[in-house]
Amino acid sequence: MSASSQKERIAVYPGSFDPPTMGHLNIIDRGAEVFDRVVVGVAINTSKNGVFTREERVDLLEELVADRPNVEVDSFHGLLVDYMDEKGYTTVLRGIRTVSDFESELQMAQANRLLKEHIDTVFMMTDANYSHLSSSIIREIISLGGDTKGMVSPQVEAALKAKLAPKG
Numbered sequence: 001m002s003a004s005s006q007k008e009r010i011a012v013y014p015g016s017f018d019p020p021t022m023g024h025l026n027i028i029d030r031g032a033e034v035f036d037r038v039v040v041g042v043a044i045n046t047s048k049n050g051v052f053t054r055e056e057r058v059d060l061l062e063e064l065v066a067d068r069p070n071v072e073v074d075s076f077h078g079l080l081v082d083y084m085d086e087k088g089y090t091t092v093l094r095g096i097r098t099v100s101d102f103e104s105e106l107q108m109a110q111a112n113r114l115l116k117e118h119i120d121t122v123f124m125m126t127d128a129n130y131s132h133l134s135s136s137i138i139r140e141i142i143s144l145g146g147d148t149k150g151m152v153s154p155q156v157e158a159a160l161k162a163k164l165a166p167k168g
């Protein structure tokens, strides 16, 4: 076996995860089949006021992937490519649901390559069951008193209801 084939293949799956959904978990699981290790990276965006804090998102994700031995959860401030350089990671994993996802993902992947030429992005297409799922849709359903069973974990649903569900 050559030296390069022994190197651990690691993908960083970055996102807001506000909250993490079953669509995210699907990409994590499929990524964990293709890569030796998947690092889920919670992006802390100071200009975006989220529903969950960094710690809450990390906790919810850790609960979600607790029985996946080759998946771990981390968080980072600032540019993804700087975080990746610091840790020695070179592959980004992202999911695509729609044509509009494709456009923004293309721009982001190209911008990352301009910033750091050695960083590459791998895309996975959403499973049809999850193509309609987004964190913002989930937040909206819960804030209007709806049911998100099967779209997020029971823990995520409970945590979201505690924050967003209409009272009374």
Ligand code: ADP
Pocket: 014, 015, 016, 017, 018, 021, 022, 023, 024, 027, 043, 093, 094, 095, 096, 097, 101, 125, 126, 127, 130, 131, 132, 133, 134, 135
């Ligand atoms: P961001 O704010 O960085 O887009 P998100 O948490 O919304 O973070 O999404 C993280 C990644 O997961 C993105 O690549 C997004 O396209 C992908 N993603 C989100 N929901 C789904 C889904 N239902 N199926 C496949 N990919 C998804």
